[in-house]
Amino acid sequence: MKKVGFIGWRGMVGSVLMERMLQENDFAAIKSYFFSTSLGGEKAPALNGAYPEVLNSKDISQLKEMDILISCQGGDYTKEIFPILRNSGWNGYWIDAASSLRMEEDALIILDPVNRDKIEQALNNGVKNFIGGNCTVSLMLIGLHGLFKEGLVDWVSSMTYQAASGAGAKNMMELLSQMKFVGDYLAKNPSLGALEIEKKISQSMGESDFPKENFGHPLALNLLPWIDTELASGQSKEEWKAQVEANKILQSRKIIPIDGTCVRVGALRCHSQALTIKLNRSVDLSTIENLIKEANPWVKLVANNKSASLQELTPAAVSGKLSIPVGRLRKMTIGDDYLNAFTCGDQLLWGAAEPLRCMLRQLI
Numbered sequence: 001m002k003k004v005g006f007i008g009w010r011g012m013v014g015s016v017l018m019e020r021m022l023q024e025n026d027f028a029a030i031k032s033y034f035f036s037t038s039l040g041g042e043k044a045p046a047l048n049g050a051y052p053e054v055l056n057s058k059d060i061s062q063l064k065e066m067d068i069l070i071s072c073q074g075g076d077y078t079k080e081i082f083p084i085l086r087n088s089g090w091n092g093y094w095i096d097a098a099s100s101l102r103m104e105e106d107a108l109i110i111l112d113p114v115n116r117d118k119i120e121q122a123l124n125n126g127v128k129n130f131i132g133g134n135c136t137v138s139l140m141l142i143g144l145h146g147l148f149k150e151g152l153v154d155w156v157s158s159m160t161y162q163a164a165s166g167a168g169a170k171n172m173m174e175l176l177s178q179m180k181f182v183g184d185y186l187a188k189n190p191s192l193g194a195l196e197i198e199k200k201i202s203q204s205m206g207e208s209d210f211p212k213e214n215f216g217h218p219l220a221l222n223l224l225p226w227i228d229t230e231l232a233s234g235q236s237k238e239e240w241k242a243q244v245e246a247n248k249i250l251q252s253r254k255i256i257p258i259d260g261t262c263v264r265v266g267a268l269r270c271h272s273q274a275l276t277i278k279l280n281r282s283v284d285l286s287t288i289e290n291l292i293k294e295a296n297p298w299v300k301l302v303a304n305n306k307s308a309s310l311q312e313l314t315p316a317a318v319s320g321k322l323s324i325p326v327g328r329l330r331k332m333t334i335g336d337d338y339l340n341a342f343t344c345g346d347q348l349l350w351g352a353a354e355p356l357r358c359m360l361r362q363l364i
Helices: 012-023 075-087 112-124 135-143 145-149 169-188 194-204 237-250 285-293 306-312 349-363
Strands: 002-007 030-036 068-071 093-096 107-110 129-132 153-162 262-264 270-279 299-301 324-332 335-346
Touching (some): 002 012, 068 349, 093 349, 107 237, 112 145, 129 349, 135 145, 135 153, 135 270, 135 324, 135 349, 145 285, 153 237, 169 194, 285 299, 285 324, 306 324, 335 349
Parallel strands (some): 002 030, 002 068, 068 093, 107 129, 153 262
Antiparallel strands (some): 153 270, 324 335
16 A cells, blocks of 8 residues: 655645545545644544654655655645755655645646546656646636547636635635624624624725734625735736636647636635637537536536526535536627636645545546
8 A cells, every 4th residue: 555645634625635534535545644734743633544653844864755745734844855856865755735835837737527548658658746726717617627638718707705714724614703793793783783893894904903804894794805915917817827827727729818806705615707708710609518517427517597596506406416507608799709607616636636536536
């Protein structure tokens, strides 16, 4: 059995990865080792085939003993440890959820339903670094896989509605704290009218005791039209990732332009996207529907009507599920080769943990 080390297994993405591996009985096929910066020497999770003691995640000699390392620890850890580990002579497989290595030439961005053939080719060519992609990019590519595979996409404008979980567990909890703050205020003032309570709550969001340490701004009853750092292009880094990562995953011969605006909204763990897709030729809608729904097992085509959209095409409907619903599919009035679509997916599953799990299964 291969020795597999897990780093960052207690965090949000790591916890979802552990849950999925338990569901699929993945631990039965490996010898598991758990690494931590703070729990070294303590008892490890009691899992099938697991080494009984937690190891030090900064001990290069212990890390070097692994055949495969899976890191959900974040970019700072990768930047610090990965080069030291490789320079020490370690030649194992590195699987990472962080973005630090995504665009490196010796790394492949992994998204099993879309580029499994590219992953197999990379393994045959000796590639050892396999990196999970940006959450919204991965979810978009799974949903639109059929159109990209058929070579129909000229360009895409993606307007995202990204959940609090994309910013981390602390931010997710802060959203709930903000909601509680507002709820408590409403409970104390039940007799106020709608306009008066709106005014009072809006004012309260600017007060010093309003919980916004992590986001820096109110997200509850609000939205934040900027995610990640500023770039000279006027894009946020989150918006920049769409084109560069999608084209690297697809290994496109010709760059497919993908751009839009990334927005943080008050959903907990699922990202949504409104898509304008420019096709490079006119195709009838029924053919487009078939291409989308038959591309991979995870796409779920949702009928373009009010009832189905509100029941099946929301963060609440897809939370905790591997399916990627695609709906609101129609030709746009601006031209027969313009397509409107809306998709939603759990960013902690196919947007983060599941590509890592699939990569591990492929290696073992």
